[in-house]
Amino acid sequence: MPRINLTAGAILKFSCPPDKAQAFLRDAGSPGLGVRATKGAKVFIFQAKLADGRTVRTTIGDVRTWGIDDARREARRLQMLIDQGHDPREVRREVIAEHAEKRKQAMVQQAPALAAWADYIGARRHQWGESYSRQHEEAVKEGGAPRVYGKQGTTEPGILRPLLSRPLADIDATAVQSWLKAEARTRPTRARFAFALVRAFINWCADHPEYAQVAHLDACASRAVRQELPKKTARKDSVLREQLPAWFAAVKAVRNPIAAAYFQCLLLTGARAGELAALRWEDVDLQWNSLTIRDKVEGERTIPLTPYVRHLLLNLKASNVVPIVAAGRPRSSAAPNASPWVFPSTRSPSGKRVNPVATHKRACTAAGLGPITLHGLRRSFGSLAEWIEVPAGVVAQIMGHKPSATAEKHYRVRPLDLLRMWHERIEAWILEQAESVQANEGQTAPAVMRATR
Secondary structure, eight states, rough: EEEEEHHHHHHOOOOTTTSSSSSEEEEETTTEEEEEEEOOOOEEEEHHHHHHOOOOEEEEETTTSSSHHHHHHHHHHHHHHHHHHHHHHHHHHHHHHHHHHHHHHHHHHSSSHHHHHHHHHHGGGGSSSHHHHHHHHHTTTTOOOOSSSSSSSSSOOOOHHHHTTTTTOOOHHHHHHHHHHHHHHHOOOHHHHHHHHHHHHHHHHHHHHHTTTOOTTTTTTTTHHHHHOOOOOOOOOOOOGGGGHHHHHHHTSSOHHHHHHHHHHHHHHHHHHHHHHHHBGGGGEETTEEEOOOOOTTOOEEEEEHHHHHHHHHHHHHHOOOOOOTTTTTOSSSGGGGGGGGSSSSTTTBBOEEEOHHHHHHHHHHHTOOOOHHHHHHHHHHGGGGGGGGOHHHHHHHHHHOOOSEEEHHHHOOOOOHHHHHHHHHHHHHHHTTTTTHHHHOOOOOOOOOOOO
């Protein structure tokens, strides 16, 4: 490599020979500085030896951008780094990484927390069930879409949308307190659940460096925030024994026969609302009279198909009725038995019936009953079973509760026929209390265990 005093003219004349891939020209006045020429470019380079004898070569910049004096100053700076025991290439990579991190942090600080929320869901979704994942998505939905159910208009934004639309750096204890105070006035139960989602999200941010430096890790931990948190109260809503005639009469008067059957099956099976809504015809065994329920605790459980519930399902399967739809919406031409779902809907995108809460609320109001949730029907099954002294373990197994004692966990194996004996007694007793329901359906009730006092 020849050494000359680099000048603009010398650099301009210097070129790479046709038979070589590259050529070098060294500066006589600044050790380590040189020019490298290739077929299409010329750049200033710096080359020197490290303390361990290794040769280091790094590019300074294009000769059209860098002046000779600037290149010499940069070469002296790089030589000083080598004299101090540093590898200029490592120093450069560290500077680039530091700048990239600063840009990333700036983007995180300015971007809405919804971006971090999306990363959070993506990282955790594999550990959640379908329902829990859907709750996270609905909590931040944008809103503004045409309503499918209820009154006309557009949907509201998710409960967490106003909070997570802020930059993550702005979601501190004051912001959470203000959001929680506003939401707790109108929907305390949902606000409490949404707060739990936010708290888990903030804790996740604390374990990830890209968000830990931005997120306020105490945003959900201050006393002021906890004071705004609605108190958790256990629901007690259920259908009482003396209310059964009025409830059955109101439910059977519901215009939608699918919804009417759905409500009655909830009460008579003790299943969770989502479990029964997800019931497919392939889960109904009409030969051996059993239902396979997709259980959120055990994965799935098999319960008896009792006579009246069987009658309701057979009516759905045999009839040609379609779900009642809102005015102006297209009516499906397919009968329920053409759908894989036992309780289909033309309103739901999946075709599966979603919880018709408003319909049940109207039925309860018409019956003169207090507000009873769909989960309250499940609670009613467990409560009404005590009137005929059904073993608690039998009720728990039908409802899909975890065993609560050592004997239940390890020493009770109940076959389906044993569950069927008790389940049919529960159903027959409930229908007896509902007076004329069984007669109206033309069914003969199985043997009834009379209530003992």
